[in-house]
Each structure stands twice: as C-alpha cells, then as structure tokens.
Amino acid sequence: MRRCLxxxxxxxxWWSQVAWAxxxxxxxxxxxxxxxxxxxxxxxxxxxxxxxxxxxxxQDSAITWGELRARHAEIAAYAFARLKxxxxxxxxxxxxxxxxxxxxxxxxxxxxxxxxxxxxxPAGLDADYRLFFDLDAQHKGLLNxxxxxxxxxxxxxxDAPRLHFDTGGGGSWxxxxxxxRNGVWHIWIGFDHILFLLSLLLPAVLLRRDGAWAGxxxxxxxxxxxxxxxxxxxxxxxxxxxxxxxxxxxxPSRWVESAIAASVVLAALNNVYPVIGERRWxxxxxxxxxxxxxxxxxxxxxxxxxxxxxxxxxxxNVGVELGQLAIVAVFLxxxxxLRDAWVYRRLVLVxxxxxxxxxxxxxxxxxxxxxxxxx
Amino acid sequence: MSCRRFAxxxxxxxxAASPMAPAAPVVPASDDVVLERLxxxxxxxxxxxxxxxRARLAQAPGDLSRATTLAREYVAIGRAAGDPRxxxxxxxxxxxxxxxxxxxxxxxxxxxxxxxxxxxxxxALRDLGVVLAATPLDAQAHxxxxxxxxxxxxxxxxxxxxxxxxxxASELLWAACADGxxxxxxxxxxxxxxxxxxxxxxPKADPQTRVWVLTGxxxxxxxxxxxxxxxxxxxxALRFEPDDVYLLAAxxxxxxxxxxxxxxxxxxxxxTRADTLLLRAGIAAATTRSADATDTLEQLRSxxxxxxxxxxxxxxxxxxxxxxxxxGDARGAxxxxxxxxxxxxxxxxxxxxxxxxxxAGDGAVVQxxxxxxxxxxxxxxxxxxxxxxxxxx
Numbered sequence: 001m002r003r004c005l006x007x008x009x010x011x012x013x014w015w016s017q018v019a020w021a022x023x024x025x026x027x028x029x030x031x032x033x034x035x036x037x038x039x040x041x042x043x044x045x046x047x048x049x050x051x052x053x054x055x056x057x058x059q060d061s062a063i064t065w066g067e068l069r070a071r072h073a074e075i076a077a078y079a080f081a082r083l084k085x086x087x088x089x090x091x092x093x094x095x096x097x098x099x100x101x102x103x104x105x106x107x108x109x110x111x112x113x114x115x116x117x118x119x120x121x122p123a124g125l126d127a128d129y130r131l132f133f134d135l136d137a138q139h140k141g142l143l144n145x146x147x148x149x150x151x152x153x154x155x156x157x158x159d160a161p162r163l164h165f166d167t168g169g170g171g172s173w174x175x176x177x178x179x180x181r182n183g184v185w186h187i188w189i190g191f192d193h194i195l196f197l198l199s200l201l202l203p204a205v206l207l208r209r210d211g212a213w214a215g216x217x218x219x220x221x222x223x224x225x226x227x228x229x230x231x232x233x234x235x236x237x238x239x240x241x242x243x244x245x246x247x248x249x250x251x252p253s254r255w256v257e258s259a260i261a262a263s264v265v266l267a268a269l270n271n272v273y274p275v276i277g278e279r280r281w282x283x284x285x286x287x288x289x290x291x292x293x294x295x296x297x298x299x300x301x302x303x304x305x306x307x308x309x310x311x312x313x314x315x316x317n318v319g320v321e322l323g324q325l326a327i328v329a330v331f332l333x334x335x336x337x338l339r340d341a342w343v344y345r346r347l348v349l350v351x352x353x354x355x356x357x358x359x360x361x362x363x364x365x366x367x368x369x370x371x372x373x374x375x
Numbered sequence: 376m377s378c379r380r381f382a383x384x385x386x387x388x389x390x391a392a393s394p395m396a397p398a399a400p401v402v403p404a405s406d407d408v409v410l411e412r413l414x415x416x417x418x419x420x421x422x423x424x425x426x427x428x429r430a431r432l433a434q435a436p437g438d439l440s441r442a443t444t445l446a447r448e449y450v451a452i453g454r455a456a457g458d459p460r461x462x463x464x465x466x467x468x469x470x471x472x473x474x475x476x477x478x479x480x481x482x483x484x485x486x487x488x489x490x491x492x493x494x495x496x497x498x499a500l501r502d503l504g505v506v507l508a509a510t511p512l513d514a515q516a517h518x519x520x521x522x523x524x525x526x527x528x529x530x531x532x533x534x535x536x537x538x539x540x541x542x543x544a545s546e547l548l549w550a551a552c553a554d555g556x557x558x559x560x561x562x563x564x565x566x567x568x569x570x571x572x573x574x575x576x577x578p579k580a581d582p583q584t585r586v587w588v589l590t591g592x593x594x595x596x597x598x599x600x601x602x603x604x605x606x607x608x609x610x611x612a613l614r615f616e617p618d619d620v621y622l623l624a625a626x627x628x629x630x631x632x633x634x635x636x637x638x639x640x641x642x643x644x645x646x647t648r649a650d651t652l653l654l655r656a657g658i659a660a661a662t663t664r665s666a667d668a669t670d671t672l673e674q675l676r677s678x679x680x681x682x683x684x685x686x687x688x689x690x691x692x693x694x695x696x697x698x699x700x701x702x703g704d705a706r707g708a709x710x711x712x713x714x715x716x717x718x719x720x721x722x723x724x725x726x727x728x729x730x731x732x733x734x735a736g737d738g739a740v741v742q743x744x745x746x747x748x749x750x751x752x753x754x755x756x757x758x759x760x761x762x763x764x765x766x767x768x
Binding site: 021022023024025026041043046047048050051054056059060061062063064065066068069098099100101102104105106107108111133134135136137138139140142155 | 399400401402403405406407408409410411412413414415416417418419456457458459460462463464466467470473648649650653674677678681682684685686687
C-alpha cells in the first residue's frame with residue numbers, strides 16, 4: 001500500500017484545489033412523466049439542508065456521508081413535504097427512493113430519487129414547490145421535466161412556486177416536430193439500421209458481371225437501384241412500426257433485436273457471396289418488416305401521448321425517413337464517384353462488408369444469448 | 376499489490392466527481408467521506424451569534440428589531456464573503472415586511488441594500504426615495520443613493536446627493552462621496568488630493584469606513600497613473616480587511632494591469648469561492664500559463680452556466696470579461712458588455728465594453744465610449760491609453 005502514497009497525495013491535492021463557488025441557493029429537480037407515473041430526482045445542496053436541519057452533528061464544519069446518512073428519513077420527510085405533484089388537480093403521492101450524493105459547482109448535494117403514481121394519466125401536470133423559501137427568499141428550484149418526447153424547463157421561485165405543464169407538449173405541430181426529431185436521431189444513432197441499409201446500397205453503383213464487380217455506366221440506373229431498396233425498406237418498416245405501435249402485433253424484443261442483427265449479417269455477406277442477385281429490394285422489404293418492430297420499441301420508450309397517437313407515429317416515421325434520406329444523400333454521390341476505384345470495390349465493398357458482418361455477428365450473439373461481447 | 380493498476384481509475388473517478396462535470400450521483404464509499412465544508416463551523420463565534428439571533432427571531436417572527444438585527448448581520452457577512460446565499464437569508468428574515476409598499480425605515484434600508492446588490496437599481500432608488508421623504512437628512516440613504524446614481528452614470532444627481540452629506544454626515548463620508556463623483560467627472564487629481572487630506576486628519580475613522588475610503592483612493596490613484604500610491608492604499612486597506620472580496624478584486628485588477636499576474640495567484644489562493652475572484656485567478660493563470668488555467672476556465676464556465684440557469688444577471692461585467700479575455704469570443708463579449716452597460720456605467724464597465732468593441736471591430740460602440748468619456752470627463756490611464764490607440768491623431 002505504501003507505493004500508493006504519491007497517488008493518494010495527488011488526489012488530495014486535487015480535491016483541495018477545487019474551489020467551490022459562492023452561488024445563490026438552487027435545487028435541481030428532474031421529472032419524467034411516463035403514463036400516470038412520474039419518476040423524479042431532486043438534487044438539494046447540503047449547505048442548504050444544513051441551514052434548515054443542522055447536519056453537522058460533530059460541529060467540525062465538515063458534513064460526512066455518515067452524518068448525512070443518519071438523517072436520511074428526516075431529510076426525505078422535510079423535502080417531500082414541500083413538493084406536490086398534481087394530475088389535473090388530483091394529488092400524486094410521492095414515494096421516496098434511494099439517497100445518493102453528487103457535486104455541483106458550489107459543493108456537495110444530496111440526491112433524492114422518488115416516484116409518484118397519479119390517480120390517472122394527466123392532461124395537465126402541476127408542480128408545487130415550497131422548499132427553503134421561508135429560510136432563503138432567493139432560493140430557486142430549477143426544474144427539468146420530460147413529457148413524452150418533449151423536455152421543458154422551469155424555475156420555481158418564492159413568488160412563483162407553482163408551474164403548470166400540458167402533457168400534450170404544447171401544440172400538435174410542436175409535438176410532430178419533437179417526434180420527427182427523435183426519428184431522425186434514432187436512425188442516426190441506430191448503427192444496426194444504418195449498416196443494414198448501407199450494406200444493401202453498397203452494390204447499387206456496381207454491376208455483377210462474370211463473377212466480378214464492375215462500375216455501372218449510367219447514373220439513373222444506380223439511382224433507380226437505390227430508390228428501389230430505400231422504398232422497399234421504408235414501406236416495410238412503416239407497416240410494422242404502425243402495426244406494433246397500434247398494438248395489433250407484438251413480438252418479444254429479444255427476438256426482434258436478434259433478427260435485426262441477423263439481417264445485417266446476411267445483407268453484408270450477400271456483398272461477399274452474392275446469392276440474391278439484383279433482388280436486394282426484396283431483402284430490404286423482408287427484413288424491413290423486422291426493423292419496423294425495432295423502431296416501434298424506441299417509440300414505445302419515448303412514450304406516446306394519448307389523443308395524439310397517430311400524429312406522433314407519423315412524426316416519428318417521417319423523422320426516420322428524413323434521417324435515412326440524409327444518409328443516402330451523402331452516400332450516393334460518394335459511391336458514384338468512387339465506383340470504379342479499387343478502394344471501393346475491394347476495400348469498401350468486400351472488406352467493409354466482412355467487417356460489418358463480423359460486428360453484426362457479435363451483436364447477434366449478444367442479443368440472442370444475452371451476453372456482453374463488445375458493448 | 377501494485378498501485379499503478381488502480382491509480383488511473385482513481386484519478387478518473389476523482390475527475391469525474393469534479394464540480395465542473397457533475398457526474399452520475401453515487402453512494403459514497405464510506406461514512407468518513409467528506410461531502411461538504413460549511414463556511415462557518417458551528418462553534419465559530421459568528422455562527423453562534425447568528426444561531427442565537429435566528430432562534431430568537433423564530434420565537435417571534437414579527438419582531439422588527441430581532442428581524443432587522445439578524446438581517447443586518449447576514450448582509451454584512453454576505454458582503455464581506457461575496458456569498459449571495461446570505462442575501463436570501465436576510466430577505467427571508469424580513470419576510471413579514473418585504474412586500475409592503477412602505478415598510479419601516481430599517482427594513483427599507485436593508486431592502487434597498489439587497490436590491491442594490493442584485494443590481495435592481497431602480498427599485499433600490501425607490502426605497503431610498505421613501506426613506507428620504509420621511510427623513511430628509513438620513514446620511515446612509517443619501518450615501519447609498521449617490522453610490523447607485525454614480526454607478527448608473529447619473530453624475531449630476533449623484534453629486535447633489537453627496538452635497539447633502541456635508542451637513543448630514545462626517546467630513547470623511549462627505550469627502551469620500553463628493554470626491555468619488557468628482558474623480559469621475561474631470562477633477563481626478565483635485566478630488567484625490569482632497570480626499571487624502573481629509574483622511575489624514577481623521578485618524579479615528581472606524582475601520583470599515585477607512586477600508587472603503589482607502590479602496591476608493593487606491594482606484595483613483597490607479598486611474599491617475601500613480602501606481603506606487605495605489606499600491607500603498609491597497610496594502611493599507613488589506614491590513615484592515617484581508618478577506619474583503621471587493622477590495623481583493625480591485626487589487627487583483629491593479630496587479631494584473633501592472634503585469635504582476637504571479638502575485639495575483641498568490642493573493643487569491645484559497646479565496647476563489649466568489650466568482651469575481653475566481654475570474655481574476657483565471658486571468659492570472661492564463662497570463663502565467665499556469666497548469667491549472669484550463670481547470671479554472673472550466674470552473675468559470677460552469678459557474679456562469681449555473682447562474683444563467685437560474686436567470687441571474689448580476690455578474691454580466693465578469694462574464695463579459697471572461698468571454699473576452701479567457702474565451703477570446705469578441706462578439707459574445709460585446710453582447711454581454713452591452714447588456715451590462717445598460718445596467719451599470721463604472722470605469723470598469725467602460726473598459727470592458729471598449730475592449731470588446733475594439734476586439735469585435737465595432738466602430739460605433741468605440742465611438743459611443745469615446746463620446747461618453749469626453750462628455751463625463753472620465754479620467755482613467757488605462758482607458759485613455761486604449762482610446763489613444765483607437766483614435767491615432
């Protein structure tokens with residue numbers, strides 16, 4: 001252990017170097033509405049809790065985890081008596097969860113996790129906040145609230161202790177846009193969808209002749225090939241996304257996620273050992289049906305507002321298509337430009353596809369057998 | 376067991392828990408982990424006094440004298456430490472009277488002080504107006520009114536408010552007020568000489584007033600280009616109040632201007648809880664290319680972000696300077712300096728707006744500042760130097 005001393009000293013020096021800010025008192029409240037349930041986290045400055053309740057039991061001006069832990073019940077009682085959530089005027093009782101700690105720019109904070117179950121799914125959610133205003137008139141509660149796909153922020157102050165939120169998210173156009181944005185985002189960060197699509201598109205600028213790849217001569221032909229694949233994929237995943245979201249069909253997510261990984265493996269391998277010829281659009285359609293279920297589970301996680309189901313569904317789907325078109329718009333000119341190069345035909349198409357297939361195989365193993373290989 | 380294997384994870388964990396990047400909340404490893412250090416230990420005499428005042432007020436929250444006594448204590452501590460939480464405590468102590476149109480005079484004075492500190496100058500002036508309507512010779516009210524008017528650049532009105540002090544207050548307070556305004560309006564050398572003379576013949580001035588006067592004189596000397604005298608005044612003032620945030624910030628600015636950044640680092644070590652002081656420490660660190668320059672920069676960034684979240688506009692001057700000198704964003708700094716200029720117009724505000732305008736190439740603002748300096752008769756060695764470069768003739 002002796003050899004550790006230098007490191008410990010470095011750490012201690014680092015800690016003492018940290019200059020906590022002098023800052024007015026704020027608490028940070030995060031709420032997330034999911035159906036009729038609100039999940040929350042509340043970061044409250046230890047200095048403020050000490051001012052209210054006196055946490056420094058041994059009076060050495062340092063608040064330790066032991067001192068804080070001993071007072072957890074009292075702190076939760078104090079804080080939750082000063083916060084009310086109301087679903088259209090009906091109380092959503094708060095249930096205290098775990099106690100943690102965190103740091104903000106002015107020092108240590110107690111982190112209180114909690115949940116609240118409202119008597120019904122609210123059309124409007126009210127938050128009524130009264131923490132510390134009687135002790136520190138300039139205290140503020142900084143709220144971040146997630147309602148479906150929309151995130152809003154608000155500030156509680158002594159003269160504005162109550163905030164109201166429409167769970168509809170404020171207007172259908174806005175809601176449509178929020179879901180569309182999520183759709184774009186999901187296709188961009190959804191590596192498996194992108195790799196599947198790109199694997200099918202890579203050969204679009206090429207033709208298979210006598211067992212070897214050659215660049216196409218006419219751009220319209222390449223464009224037509226891309227359009228066929230993209231349209232088939234879009235049609236297919238739109239169908240299943242809609243069916244799954246409306247609750248007509250439900251598939252176990254492990255099965256869906258594994259099948260998506262498998263689809264990437266097959267699409268990539270087809271570039272190395274072409275078996276389906278020019279009928280890649282058919283493959284796009286068949287596996288697109290599976291990808292649609294994947295999109296549906298993301299949309300389900302975002303939460304769907306009652307009364308605006310169709311709007312959010314269409315918004316999300318439009319977002320997915322726009323994100324997909326953006327990828328195609330970058331891919332196609334590049335691929336067309338490089339199609340005759342050795343780099344494209346050997347390195348990108350063949351070696352790239354092998355790499356994609358290997359990666360997707362690992363995903364498949366992870367998802368099918370619930371193991372951790374790469375992620 | 377070899378240490379290297381977990382040294383890196385340890386360092387990463389420590390960095391992850393840094394105040395610059397609030398990491399995911401955690402359960403501390405042991406009961407002994409220190410999570411927070413309070414500004415005052417519970418057995419500190421000040422803490423004891425505050426504690427008993429608070430307890431007495433809690434027994435009778437409507438007791439005016441208990442409430443104002445406690446509020447005054449909080450205001451004084453908050454000012455000296457540059458800690459805004461105390462302003463909120465003071466306001467809470469005054470809650471029963473806070474929203475009244477015409478609360479008792481003691482409350483009005485405290486409310487004006489707190490509003491001034493939040494840079495709500497119009498509301499503070501309204502409170503002082505009510506006080507002065509009832510007690511036209513209240514020296515404290517005239518002094519605060521003059522200070523606010525001078526900060527707003529209303530030098531004529533400020534001079535009038537100071538003039539009342541000739542009969543309402545001690546000679547030193549009057550001189551500090553009147554010469555302070557005179558020094559901004561074309562009579563810097565005379566005002567400085569006069570105030571020095573009055574301070575010399577007032578050996579019994581209380582330490583608080585003395586520090587305030589010395590700080591003012593130091594700034595006058597600095598603006599007049601008398602570095603040696605300014606240095607002497609700063610040091611004299613620091614002997615009385617080594618921890619006064621305003622004084623430390625002013626002295627740090629002086630040292631930075633003199634190219635003595637290394638001394639600023641020493642001066643402000645362990646004193647960077649106040650944003651104003653951390654900014655100076657950050658500029659010093661950047662100037663001396665110190666190892667913790669980036670660290671300080673990130674801390675400043677997170678502090679300004681935090682005050683933006685709650686909607687505070689109190690540190691616009693500091694944020695403009697930070698944006699200009701440490702982030703090098705001339706356009707952003709210019710926007711902040713303009714917003715700041717709408718609220719306050721002290722020499723430091725002229726300086727940061729002028730520097731941002733020059734960096735951003737905004738000739739109209741440079742001209743606006745040039746006109747302001749000419750019209751008011753502001754003398755300031757540093758501003759004069761910049762203007763000479765901007766208008767070479």
